[in-house]
Amino acid sequence: MNKKPSTEELLALKGTDLPLRELLDLFGVRVRRPWNVHDIAQALTDAGLATLPDFANCAPGERVQIVVLAAAAQSTFEPDEADEAERDPLPSASLPQRLRIGDLPSARGGVRCVSATTELSQATYLMRHRGYAQVPVTTGMTTLHGVITWRSLALMYERGKERSLENAMQQESLPVADARQEFFSCLPMLSEHGYLLVRGEDGSLSGIVTQAHVVHRFESAARPFFLLGELESLLRRWLGAKLTEDAIKAVQTNKKAENRSGRVEDLTFGDYVYLLNGEQSKQAMARQADLNWAALQCESLDRGQFVRHLQRVKDIRNRIAHFDAEPLPSESMRELTAFTTLLRDYVG
DSSP states (O other): OOOOOOEEEEEOOOOOOOHHHHHHHHTTOSOOOHHHHHHHHHHHEEEEEEEEEETTOOOTEEEEOOOOOHHHHHHHOOOOOTTOOOSSSSOGGSSOOOOGGGGGGGGSSOOOOBBBBBHHHHHHHHHHTOOOOOEEEETTTTTEEEEEEHHHHHHHHHTTTSSSSSHHEEEEOOOHHHHHHHHHHHHHHHHHHHEEEEOTTTSEEEEEEEHHHHHHHHHHHHHHHHHHHHHHHHHHHHHHHSSSSHHHTTTTTTSGGOOOOOOEEEEEEHHHHHHHHHOSSHHHHHHHHHHHHHHHHTTOOOOOHHHHHHHHHHHHHHHTTTTTTSOOOOOHOOOHHHHHHHHHHHHH
């Protein structure tokens, strides 16, 4: 964190409600990350405060209420029939907006260029040394004369032209996009050329997007969804095979009694934690969780570690479900992968 408000400043907020963004601003934080979430939570706890809903999991545009810690604990651990129909709602305000080509990090990450007076040998050395497949030839960062690629170099030699920067450039039909263009409309041009040069709002070249950049971005965005899908399927298969309908109904306290199905498929991810967490404050549910854990017959698993890991995965799932624009941190990816691997071993 870049800054930390004093205990007095935090206590002055008790009973107020404010946008999540303003709470993060108090701590000099723009985007929630596991490390800064921990620091903020600790500062609030030290002041005897918490937020409703939990600032760590709520949608980016949501408002949070600053309450005393005991009130938050009761709300968090003692759900009743007055709860909403779903514990993990997906707020419509958090749905992703239009994706633009400039939203890819490489589109604004800069691009290495050479001038029109550069020797061809210097340009090709740069390509080989840096592993570049394309080097733009520019005046400043605004006037684009052409692009040297391995293909354009091969064409120069095939046609028997004199070896020069001018002859080595591709100069026509250059793949250039504006950072504000819709991402999907740029894909045909990217597919044809293998790369896109991107101009920023001021007209200068701001970056380059290659097919590898697109694959990496979508791999980092899609893989967590597939891991979570498999993870939840494994959890449901395991719990559904071992637990009774009554055990499952016991955690469906956010529904009226007649609407409690007793089907594991109707549980939210938060319900899985309630099913197994023996340290929750509502004693009846804690006792039932003890019986549930015994029914799973997994003596070789450390229950405390398993439940804590399950809670962390729930937090990661909430972040993904709320369409956080930032890629999932590597630590969170490791958490998902490790937990999925663990469940594969036990569920088979």
